[in-house]
Amino acid sequence: xxxxxxxxxxxxxxxxxxxxxxxxxxxxxxxxxxxxxxxxxxxxxxxxxxxxxxxxxxxxxxxxxxxxxxxxxxxxxxxxxxxxxxxxxxxxxxxxxxxxxxxxxxxxxxxxxxxxxxxxxxxxxxxxxxxxxxxxxxxxxxxxxxxxxxxxxxxxxxxxxxxxxxxxxxxxxxxxxxxxxxxxxxxxxxxxxxxxxxxxxxxxxxxxxx
Amino acid sequence: xxxxxxxxxxxxxxxxxxxxxxxxxxxxxxxxxxxxxxxxxxxxxxxxxxxxxxxxxxxxxxxxxxxxxxxxxxxxxxxxxxxxxxxxxxxxxxxxxxxxxxxxxxxxxxxxxxxxxxxxxxxxxxxxxxxxxxxxxxxxxxxxxxxxxxxxxxxxxxxxxxxxxxxxxx
Numbered sequence: 001x002x003x004x005x006x007x008x009x010x011x012x013x014x015x016x017x018x019x020x021x022x023x024x025x026x027x028x029x030x031x032x033x034x035x036x037x038x039x040x041x042x043x044x045x046x047x048x049x050x051x052x053x054x055x056x057x058x059x060x061x062x063x064x065x066x067x068x069x070x071x072x073x074x075x076x077x078x079x080x081x082x083x084x085x086x087x088x089x090x091x092x093x094x095x096x097x098x099x100x101x102x103x104x105x106x107x108x109x110x111x112x113x114x115x116x117x118x119x120x121x122x123x124x125x126x127x128x129x130x131x132x133x134x135x136x137x138x139x140x141x142x143x144x145x146x147x148x149x150x151x152x153x154x155x156x157x158x159x160x161x162x163x164x165x166x167x168x169x170x171x172x173x174x175x176x177x178x179x180x181x182x183x184x185x186x187x188x189x190x191x192x193x194x195x196x197x198x199x200x201x202x203x204x205x206x207x208x209x210x
Numbered sequence: 211x212x213x214x215x216x217x218x219x220x221x222x223x224x225x226x227x228x229x230x231x232x233x234x235x236x237x238x239x240x241x242x243x244x245x246x247x248x249x250x251x252x253x254x255x256x257x258x259x260x261x262x263x264x265x266x267x268x269x270x271x272x273x274x275x276x277x278x279x280x281x282x283x284x285x286x287x288x289x290x291x292x293x294x295x296x297x298x299x300x301x302x303x304x305x306x307x308x309x310x311x312x313x314x315x316x317x318x319x320x321x322x323x324x325x326x327x328x329x330x331x332x333x334x335x336x337x338x339x340x341x342x343x344x345x346x347x348x349x350x351x352x353x354x355x356x357x358x359x360x361x362x363x364x365x366x367x368x369x370x371x372x373x374x375x376x377x378x379x380x
Contacts, residue, residue: 001321005340010261011223012339015365017265081279150263
């Protein structure tokens with residue numbers, strides 16, 4: 001086939017294409033609805049939610065949400081090949097580094113035993129299982145939307161999308177979780193979110209290629 | 211491109227025609243050693259990618275950086291894949307072979323293979339638009355389909371072609 005013939009065929013294909021943002025608006029509300037419904041049925045909100053939100057424990061919801069918003073902006077830029085989100089990536093990296101520093105200094109001050117007893121509670125496994133579970137429908141919708149874009153690095157785009165979705169899932173989960181110790185939620189939520197990011201990287205390598 | 215995204219086929223065709231030589235020189239600069247036919251194969255892949263990913267260009271941004279980013283990605287991909295295939299360059303035999311009798315240098319080979327692998331009706335539709343220059347209405351009457359169905363079939367066929375080409379290279 002001649003190149004000019006191919007061009008003629010391409011130009012004849014005038015079906016409107018949806019942008020990534022349009023797809024996100026279509027798919028995300030449904031996916032988040034599914035996750036929240038699953039969350040309400042399987043876990044439910046903690047009984048003392050109003051008091052918890054008024055206390056420092058609200059950070060359990062806010063910190064993952066901030067990470068999610070930062071990562072979502074980067075993921076969107078990564079599927080638009082003419083954008084370079086270097087500055088925003090540094091921002092997200094800085095945010096993660098600050099949280100890691102806080103965790104290290106706090107666990108250092110508290111001592112190893114306090115950390116172990118705060119972290120290794122039965123809730124740890126609930127947390128590590130529930131957050132990725134809540135994330136799966138949202139991740140699927142997000143990757144579907146992102147596949148309308150053109151990521152130059154599919155694995156990286158998938159990983160950052162996973163970070164965003166993991167953050168959102170952690171924020172939802174925080175309404176159930178009654179472990180308010182910083183030494184619990186920083187490492188436990190962090191690990192759960194990184195699990196989702198890993199999942200996103202694997203899925204991205206497979207589904208975001210073009 | 212803005213007009214193209216609004217469905218203006220003529221403007222879009224004009225645009226693709228204008229960027230094709232530009233992209234061809236990008237491809238040839240990168241893969242001169244692979245011969246003009248392979249370069250044309252790669253160029254067609256780049257054009258397919260431009261077409262299928264055109265909504266990832268934001269209308270308020272300049273077109274050129276986007277275009278080059280798409281082209282670079284596809285060209286690197288294509289040459290990496292072709293590097294793995296054992297491709298004996300025809301140049302080695304150039305002195306013993308008679309010159310090809312005036313072959314059109316813009317004919318690419320891979321597309322024929324892919325069209326052969328496509329279901330016959332889909333391939334027919336792509337050829338109808340590409341080689342015979344039919345309009346949607348003409349194709350619809352000839353194949354007894356609705357115009358909407360022809361549009362959808364063409365779109366699906368182009369997407370399948372892009373996927374098949376990717377698989378072909380693995």
